[in-house]
Amino acid sequence: MLEQQLLNALTLGSVYALFALGFTLVFGVLAVINLAHGAVFMVGSYAALAMVSHLNAPLWVAMLGAMLGSGIVGLLVDVLILKPLRARNAPHLAPMIATIGVGIMLTSSAQGLFGAEVLRFPEDILPAGEFLVGDVHVRALEIAIVAIAFLLMAVLFVTLKRTQLGRALRAIAESPKAAYLLGINVEGLFHVTSFVTAALGGIAGVLIGLNFNAITPQMGQPMLHKGIAVIILGGMGDIRGALIGGLFLGFAEVISKAYLSSQMGDAVAFGLLFLILLVRPSGLFGRKLERKA
Amino acid sequence: MSAANLLSIRHVGKHFGGLHVLQDVSFEVPAGSIYGLIGPNGAGKTTVFNLITGLLTPSAGSIDFQGASLIGQQAHQITHRGIARTFQNIRIFKEMDLLENVMVGMHEHLNYGPLALLLNSGACRAAEKRARERALELLSWVGLDHKADMLADNLSYGDQRKLEFARALATEPKLLLLDEPVAGMNPSEKTILMEEINNIRNRGYGVFMIEHDMRFVMGLCDRIAVLNFGRIIAEGTPDEVRNNPEVIEAYLGKEDAA
Numbered sequence: 001m002l003e004q005q006l007l008n009a010l011t012l013g014s015v016y017a018l019f020a021l022g023f024t025l026v027f028g029v030l031a032v033i034n035l036a037h038g039a040v041f042m043v044g045s046y047a048a049l050a051m052v053s054h055l056n057a058p059l060w061v062a063m064l065g066a067m068l069g070s071g072i073v074g075l076l077v078d079v080l081i082l083k084p085l086r087a088r089n090a091p092h093l094a095p096m097i098a099t100i101g102v103g104i105m106l107t108s109s110a111q112g113l114f115g116a117e118v119l120r121f122p123e124d125i126l127p128a129g130e131f132l133v134g135d136v137h138v139r140a141l142e143i144a145i146v147a148i149a150f151l152l153m154a155v156l157f158v159t160l161k162r163t164q165l166g167r168a169l170r171a172i173a174e175s176p177k178a179a180y181l182l183g184i185n186v187e188g189l190f191h192v193t194s195f196v197t198a199a200l201g202g203i204a205g206v207l208i209g210l211n212f213n214a215i216t217p218q219m220g221q222p223m224l225h226k227g228i229a230v231i232i233l234g235g236m237g238d239i240r241g242a243l244i245g246g247l248f249l250g251f252a253e254v255i256s257k258a259y260l261s262s263q264m265g266d267a268v269a270f271g272l273l274f275l276i277l278l279v280r281p282s283g284l285f286g287r288k289l290e291r292k293a
Numbered sequence: 294m295s296a297a298n299l300l301s302i303r304h305v306g307k308h309f310g311g312l313h314v315l316q317d318v319s320f321e322v323p324a325g326s327i328y329g330l331i332g333p334n335g336a337g338k339t340t341v342f343n344l345i346t347g348l349l350t351p352s353a354g355s356i357d358f359q360g361a362s363l364i365g366q367q368a369h370q371i372t373h374r375g376i377a378r379t380f381q382n383i384r385i386f387k388e389m390d391l392l393e394n395v396m397v398g399m400h401e402h403l404n405y406g407p408l409a410l411l412l413n414s415g416a417c418r419a420a421e422k423r424a425r426e427r428a429l430e431l432l433s434w435v436g437l438d439h440k441a442d443m444l445a446d447n448l449s450y451g452d453q454r455k456l457e458f459a460r461a462l463a464t465e466p467k468l469l470l471l472d473e474p475v476a477g478m479n480p481s482e483k484t485i486l487m488e489e490i491n492n493i494r495n496r497g498y499g500v501f502m503i504e505h506d507m508r509f510v511m512g513l514c515d516r517i518a519v520l521n522f523g524r525i526i527a528e529g530t531p532d533e534v535r536n537n538p539e540v541i542e543a544y545l546g547k548e549d550a551a
Contacts, residue, residue: 163417164396164403164424171386171397178384181346183372183401183464 003136005258006251011142011211013250014149019204019223020230020242021153022197028173028237029193031092036077036099037201038224039106042217044070044202045209046110052125059125063148066206067199074198077102078191086190103220110217119215126210145207152200153243160239169193173237222266229273235286244284249273299324299468299499300345300376305354307340314340318354318525320518322468327490327500329510331534332520333543338503339381341520342470346378347371359467373401377466379457381473381503387446391437394445394456395428398463431459434496435489451482455489462493469493471502475509487513511535519543 019041026034047069051062081102085095129140160166171179172186180186208223209215230249234241252272257265280286300322307315315337322328330338343349345356347368356363363371377398386394396403403424432438435455440448445456454474461469474490475483483506490513494500504510510517511531519527519540527537534540 164400164421167389167393167397168400170389170393174386174388175384177348178380178386179397180368181348181372181378182398182460183369184397185369 001258003134005254007136007138007142009251009254010247011145011250012254013247014146014153015204015207015211015246016226016230016250017243017246018149018153018200018207020227020234020246021156021239022200022204023227024231024234024237024239024242025156025169025193026197027231028239029169030078030082030095030190032082032095032099033228034077034099034197035096035224036102036106037197037227038220039103040070040073040198040201040220041205041208041223042110042215042220043073043106044205045215045219046114046119047202048206048209049119049121049215052121059127063203063206066202070202070205071195071199073106074201075191075195077198078194082194083187083190103224107217107220114217116217120213121210121215123213126213141210145211148203149207152203156196156200157239165189165192229270231283233273233276233283235283238283238285241283241285297323299359300501301355301357302341302345303355303357305341305344305351305356307337307344307349307352313523315344315351315523318520318523320525320528322499322501323516324467324499325494325497326515327494327502327513329514329517330501330503330520331505331507331510331517336520337523338520339472342378342472342503345371345470346376372464372466375465375467376470377461377464377468378470379454379461379472379474381476383450383453383457385445385448385453385456385460388444390442390444391432391448391456391459392425392428392441395431395460395463396424398460399424399427400464402465428459428463431462432456434462434492435459451478451486454478454486458489458493462498466498468499468501471500471504473503473505475504475506483509 019037023034023037026032026037044066048059048062048066051057051065052059057065077099081098082095085098127140127144131138131140158166160169168179168184168189171182171184172189176186204223205219208219226249230245231237231242233248234243234245249269252269253265256268256272260268276284298321302321303319305315305318306313318337318341330341332338340349344351345363347363347366347370351364358371358374358376361374363374363376366374386397389397403420429438429441432441435458437448437452437455437459440452445453448456458469458471471490475486478486487509490500490502502510502514514531516529517527517531517534518525519534519537521543526543527534527540529537
């Protein structure tokens with residue numbers, strides 16, 4: 001029983017981490033709390049569903065398509081909304097409010113296009129295998145979800161840590177002005193970051209949609225709240241923090257649902273987050289972030 | 294246009310609304326020399342740097358680098374043309390080690406995309422290795438190579454300045470702009486830095502600095518321009534400037550009295 005729940009928690013937690021990673025990276029590089037990230041997550045799952053059911057695409061193609069589609073949405077948000085605000089030196093709240101608007105637009109567009117009811121992937125497209133490890137039922141789908149989430153996170157970690165692109169992004173996170181004057185095309189990397197983080201949000205949407213096999217226009221909203229909680233818990237802008245925080249929230253949620261109250265799992269998980277913040281107000285990996293213009 | 298001049302600033306003006314920060318500023322920075330811009334606080338010195346590096350656009354006049362205009366170019370494009378700068382208040386990347394700080398400066402020369410990374414990781418690894426070696430070499434120029442793996446946040450103030458030099462040199466500039474390089478330094482740090490800057494010039498870089506410390510400027514610069522209330526009031530060798538009555542009245546006189 002416990003092992004079964006731990007597997008559920010790992011599956012859920014790895015997707016939370018993937019979602020939160022994009023969220024925290026946008027904050028680190030663009031200094032924007034992107035409240036459209038939940039809606040982009042939802043767009044990803046509808047994009048994959050549309051490709052599977054209307055184009056008969058295989059699931060892996062639909063996943064790539066969903067990343068591309070949600071990535072383009074993220075890029076458009078940056079080019080059409082965040083960039084003009086940057087050019088006008090808008091105060092910090094303006095882009096945040098603007099992304100709330102984007103989120104609402106995307107959610108109601110999805111409702112208009114696909115309806116408000118719960119949609120599902122056709123059963124025959126899901127990886128069907130299921131096997132017993134000890135007395136734990138392991139679905140091939142869960143293995144795939146965890147593997148994809150960790151693979152993408154590993155690629156992101158290595159890129160940030162070991163490549164010039166990653167160094168440039170970390171430089172921007174500390175001081176966009178210094179980065180600019182060292183010859184880095186900061187605007188260009190804002191676009192890259194917006195695309196990549198939205199693509200990660202979109203694939204997270206596909207993975208959650210597959211895991212519960214339920215897709216609704218509203219599915220981004222609880223995810224957004226969890227994402228915010230995770231990056232605050234991990235320390236704003238810190239990618240290790242997003243990973244640890246995402247896994248933590250997955251475990252807290254699943255374990256409290258299983259052993260405390262199936263109705264109040266989220267309440268317990270978020271209560272626990274609050275307690276941690278009382279002890280470490282700037283998050284697990286939080287430093288006092290000082291960012292110069 | 295003289296080929297020996299790296300940077301030509303002609304009749305440059307800058308106003309913010311009705312406030313005229315710079316008026317009719319003209320001077321030439323020769324190649325292979327150390328040029329100084331001095332003047333009282335608020336005279337507009339840092340504005341001159343911001344205009345050259347593309348953070349601000351002049352309201353009037355022209356700025357040419359190696360015979361071609363810089364006006365309308367973005368900051369990163371100007372860096373690619375060969376101008377690098379350090380800041381009055383240090384802006385090193387504190388959460389990176391020294392080597393990474395310098396490698397960030399090599400961006401233009403090390404700018405393989407993520408696709409290249411996937412398709413041809415061998416070439417990328419080679420480029421990374423070359424960049425790493427070059428970064429170590431630049432760190433050794435300022436005597437910091439033995440601290441390459443240290444987090445930049447842990448450096449002393451003087452060392453942070455040196456790291457900023459190495460990082461600026463990593464952009465492979467022809468002209469290095471230094472904004473108050475010795476601000477906040479103690480006398481022995483200043484003396485060491487003076488040598489470093491001389492060494493940088495001797496390696497063929499042009500150096501253009503803003504500085505308050507008179508002993509430092511007079512001892513190091515080949516030529517000096519004096520800015521007061523947004524206008525150039527004197528230009529010449531340190532001796533010429535030192536003996537210019539207008540300068541003594543506007544600036545040095547006050548310094549001596551202080």
